[in-house]
Amino acid sequence: MVMFWVTLLSVSILLYVLLDGFDLGVGMLLGLTSSETRRRDMLAAVAPIWDGNETWLVVTAVILWGAFPGAYATLLPAFYLPLLVMLAGLILRGVAFEYRHKTQRLRWIWDWSFIGGSFAATFIQGLTVGALVEGLPMTNGQYVGGDFGWLSPFAALCGVGLCLGYALLGACWLVKKCEADVREAAYRLIPYLSAGLLVFLIVVFAYALAEDLQVMGRWMDRPYLFVFPVIGAMAAVVLAVSIQRHRDELPFPMVILIFLAAFATLAISFWPYMIPFVLTIDEAAAPQSSLAFMFWGEGLFVFPLMLLYTIISYSVFRGKVASMPQHY
C-alpha cells in the first residue's frame, strides 16, 4: 500500500513537472517578445491544457496529505513564505489567461502578471527541491529553521536552474506546437537554454561534492546508478542533433527524457526518505485504513480515468496551433 502511494505520488510530481513545466516555461518565454501576434500564438499553444496541467500540483498536494500526512504537516509550514510566493505567482498567471483577452489598454498588466507569476512559481519549486537536497534545519522531526530556514545559495541556485529547465521545456513545446517565427525563435533559444542548464548541473554537482552533501554518499556507494545521468546525457545529444536538423517533434520528448533522468536521480538520492535523512516514507505514511480507502477507489479506478482525461484533452488539441480553425 505504502509503495503504491509512493509510486503514485512520484508519477503525479513527474506529470506536474513535465506538463506544468512546459506551460510555466512558455510563460517565462513570453517576456522575450512584445509582439502581440507572437504572444497570442504562444498562449494558444498552452491555453486549452494549462488548467489540467496545474491540477497535478493539487493532486500531488492531496496525495501527500492523504497518504503521507506526516510529511505534509512538516513540509508545508516549513516552506511557509516560499509557498506563499508560489501560490501568488500561480494565481496571477492563472487569471491572466482569462483577463488578458478582456482588455486592450491594460493587457500589459496581465501579460506581466503571467510572466512574473510563471517565474515566481518556477523559481520556488526549484528552490524547494534544492533546500530539501541540502537538508532543512530539523530537530527531532520538527522544523526549527524559522521564517527563512530554507534560504541558502544552493537552494536559490536550484531555483534558477529550474527556471532554465522549464524554459527549455517550454521552448521545445513551442517548436512542436507553433509555426513560423515563434518556432524559429524557439529554435534559436534552445541551444542557449540547454547550455545554461548544463552549466547549472555541473555547478550543482561540484557544489555537492565540495560541501560533501549527504546525498552524494549514496552515489559513491552504488556507481551503477549513474545509468540515469547517462540516459540524460544521451538525450541531450539527440536533442542537439534534432535542433540542427529542425525536427519539430523530437526536442520535446528528448527534454522530457532529460527531466526523467534528473527525476530518477533525485528519487534515488532521497530513497527511502520522504524528507531526506529526517522522515522516512514509512514514518510519514497514513494508517492502513486511510491508504486502503484511497487505493480501492481513487488509486485503482479514478487515477487511470484521470490519465484518460489528460490523454483525451491532449488529443483533442493535438497538432500545430496555427492549424486551429478558430484563432484564439
Next chain:
Amino acid sequence: MDITALLLSRIQFAFTISFHIIFPAFTIGLAAWLTVLEALHLKTGRPTYRMLFDFWLKIFGVAFGLGVVSGVVMAFQFGTNWSVLSKMSGPIQGPLLSYETFTAFALEASFFGVLIFGRSRVPPWFYLFSTAMVALGTTLSAFWIMVNNSWMQVPVGYVVENGVFVPDDWTRIIFNSVVWVRFPHMLLGAYLTGAFCVAATGAWYLLRKIYHAEAKVMLAMGLGLAAVLVPVQLLFGHLTGRYVGKYQPSKMAAIEARWNDEKPASEVLIAWPDVENRRNLYAITLPPPFGSLIDSDSLTAGEVGLNSIPQENWPPILIPFFTFRIMVGCGLAMLALAWLGFYLSLKDRIERNRWLLWPVFLSFPLPFIAILTGWYTAEVGRQPWVVYGLLRTADAMTPFLTARAASISLLVFGAIYTFIFAFGIFYIYRLLRAGPVGGLIKPLARAVPNRPMSLADEDVNSETKYAGARV
C-alpha cells in the same frame, strides 16, 4: 504558540475560503444550466439556446478561473497554517480531499478546455458530453467538500491512536445523515445562485429593452427553477438545523440566543444578545412552544441554553445569531420574488410589471449573501472547535508559525485577491452589460443589438464566435 499568529491565521482562512466559495457557488449552478442549454439546443435547434450558451460560457470562464486559482490555495493552507490539524486529522481529511481532487478537479479541468476551445474540434455529442462532465465535476467537488466539512462538524467513524484520528468506518464518514442533508443544502444553494443570476440578467435586459427573446428565456428559466427549488431549500435548511440541534447544542443555543434551558422553548425572532450580562436586549420573542417546534419539530421538547454549557466551550454568540437571521431573510425574500415573478412570467405579464423587474434585477446578491452567511453560521458556530468536541482551533495551528509570516501572507492574499476580484467583477459586469451578441473590444461588424435571427446568421456566428468571445 503565538496568539497573534493564531488570530491572523483564522482571519486568513476565513478570508480566502469566503473568497473561494463565491465562485464555486456560482459555477456549480451555471455549469448545470449550460448543460441544459446545450442539450436543448441540440434537441430543438433554436438559435436562442446556442446564443445563451455561448454568452454564459464566457461568464462561466471568468468565474471558473477565479474559482480554480483560489481553490489551489486551499489545498496548501491546511498544511501551512494548520499543521497540527493536518497531521491529526490527515488520515481522514486528506483522503476525502484527495477524492475531491481525483474525481472532480481533473474532470473539470480537462473538459473545461474542450468547452472553451474545442467546439469546432469535436462532434456535437462530445461537446454536450464535455459540458455535462464539467457540471458533474463541480458537483462532485461540492460533495467531497461537504463530506469533509461534515466530519469536522460531527466527527464519526474514527478511533484515536497516538494522538491521530484513524478512520475505522468510512461508510459512516461518507454516508452519515449529516452529509446527506448538508450536501443537498449546499447544492440547492448553488443552483439558486445560478438561477437568480440568470433571472437578474434577464430582468436587466428587459428593463433596458434589449435582447428581448433571450431575456424572456432567462427570466422564465431562472425564476421557474427558483420557484421550485426555494421551498425545497427551506426544507433542507430546516433539516440542517435539526442536525445542529442534535449534535451541536452550543451552536444551536448561540443561533437562537437562548440563555436558559427551556421546556418547551420560546423563539427569539430578533434581539441584540448582550453576552456580558447573558440576556437579550430589544428582543421580539415568540412564546413557547415555538422554539421547540422550530428546533425539534415538537410541542414539548426541551432546548439547551448557553448557561448550562461551560463558557470556554461557547462559540462567539453575535456572529451565528445574526448571520443565521440574514441567511433566512435572504431565503424568504428569494421565495417571494421567485413565486411572484414566475407567476407573472407564466402569464406573460412580467415585462409590463417593471416594479417587479427592478427587484428581480437587484436580487442577484441575495443567494451569495445567503451562502456566505450560512457558512459563517456553520463555521463560527462550531468554534471554539475545529473538529467539534475533539480539537480546539487554538491547538490546531502550526506551533512555530510566527506573527510576522502570518501577517505577510494575510497581506499578500488580501492584496492579490482584491486586485483579481475587482478586475474579475468588472470584466463580468462588462460581459453582462454587452449581452449575448456584444463583442467586448471590437464589436463584430454584424453584432448590433437588434440583430436579425436566421439560420444564415447562426452560421456566420459560429465562425466568428471565438473572435468575438476571446479577442
